[in-house]
Amino acid sequence: MHSEVHDLRHHGDAEVRDDGSALVDLAVNVRADTPPVWLRERIAASLGSLAAYPDGRAARAAVAARHGLPVERVLLTAGAAEAFVLLARALKVQRPVVVHPQFTEPEAALRDAGHTVDRVLLRAEDGFRLDPAAVPEAADLVVIGNPTNPTSVLHPADAIxxxxxxxxxxxxxxxFMDAVPGEREALAGRTDVPGLVVLRSLTKTWGLAGLRIGYVLAAPETIAELERAQPLWPVSTPALAAAEACVAPPALAEAAHAAHRIAADRAHLVAGLGEFASLGLRVVEPAEGPFVLVRLPGAAAVRHHLRDLGFAARRGDTFPGLGEEWLRLAVRDRATVTRFLRALDRAMALARR
Incomplete structure (x- = not known):
């Protein structure tokens, strides 16, 4: 258990602000070739109804059908980030625990809501694998990512x-589960795990970070508590249109195809990074998300040299459990990865001078 201070509100988009247009973005985990044309057209078609208040019933029913659940187990949110805020404000918990390293917004939201948060830090020497016994029995709220940002570790569903x-x-x-081929180890749709709350985002695979759309899957009584904490009309009409479109069978098939492509591109990235092993670079493996976590000497200097060479990488030291020697790299297409690996070679050489 640790409580050292980290910048919990630093996220990948900070790496590409201001001069970000000149950088190849490996810092943000949103798929680079999205949203596709058909989705942009679907969103554009919804603009004609902006005079009416948003009606989320159709999108909520579509998400419920996608996971084989009744609508009472679904809550649509303005991205997964809003869901973390709702959980922190609505649930009456006494001892929340966040399993790190992971996305820092859950802990930030809990602290902002006045909670004292304990951390369980997974260890690099264990491959950042979950040990359920490490979580205190007294914890009445436990938060974990799967696959985990930034480690790219996919924990077994049974362990969670x-x-x-x-x-x-x-x-x-x-x-990031829809970036995993077959969504193996997913808990979404499960109703046999007491107290389970699953958060999903549609912003990563579909490139909708600027639109804000996600959802919560949980027991009806938990959904009702969270819904009471939401403002009226929390999800916009264009975001609702996107949600309905992105859980339709054709979109699910496209996402499944993209997951296999991401896996192939990630394998190309990991293999290329392996060429730097003699220089002390290590990749956390097996990586299962659309990003990889690497540890390398002089990572801060390497990151700055990469910026000069046109590439933005995500610093790792803002994640509890990691330090300045860590970087997170988003998976991109093979051509981009090949150019990045050449830039990394140059950046590491400059950092060694």
Missing amino acids: GRLSRPGRTLVVDEA
Whole structure:
């Protein structure tokens, strides 16, 4: 358990602000070739109804059908980030625990809501693998990502399920699960795990970070609590149109195809990074998300040299459990990865001078 200070509100978009247009973005985990034309057209078609207040019933029903759940188990949110705020404000918990390293917004939201948050830090020497026994029995709220940002570790669903306890809320952030072929180890749609709350985001795979759309899957009583904490009409009409479109069968098939392509591109990236092993670079493996975590000497200097060479990488030291020697790299297409690897070679040479 640790409580050292980190910049929990630093996210990948900070790496590409201002001069970001001149940089190849490896810092933000949104798929680079999205949203596709058909989705942009679907969103544009919704603009004619902006005079009316948003009606989320159709989108909510579509998300419920996608996961085989009743609508009472679904809540649409303005991205997964809003869901973390709702959980922090609505649930009456006494001892929340966040499993790190992971996306820092859940802890930030809990602290902003006045909670004292404990951390369980997974260790690099263990491959950042979850040990359910490391989570205190007294924890009545546990938050974990799967696959985890930034480690790209995919935890077994059974291991996460062992965190369930009577009286405990188990929050699993599955924002990147649709980038995993077959969505293996997913808990979305499960109703047999007591206290389970699953968060999903549609902004990553579909390139909708500027639109803000996600959802929560949980027991009806939990959904009702969160809904009471939401403002009226929290999700815009264009975002609702996007949600309905992105969970339709053709979109799910496209996402499944993209997941396999991401896996192939990630393998190309990991293989290329392996060429730097003699220089001390290490990749956290097996990586299962649309990003990889690397540890290398002089990472801060390397990151700055990469910027000069036209590439933005995500610093790792703002994640609890990581330090300045870590970088997170988003997976891009093979051509971009090949250019990045050449730039990395140059940046590491400059950092060694």
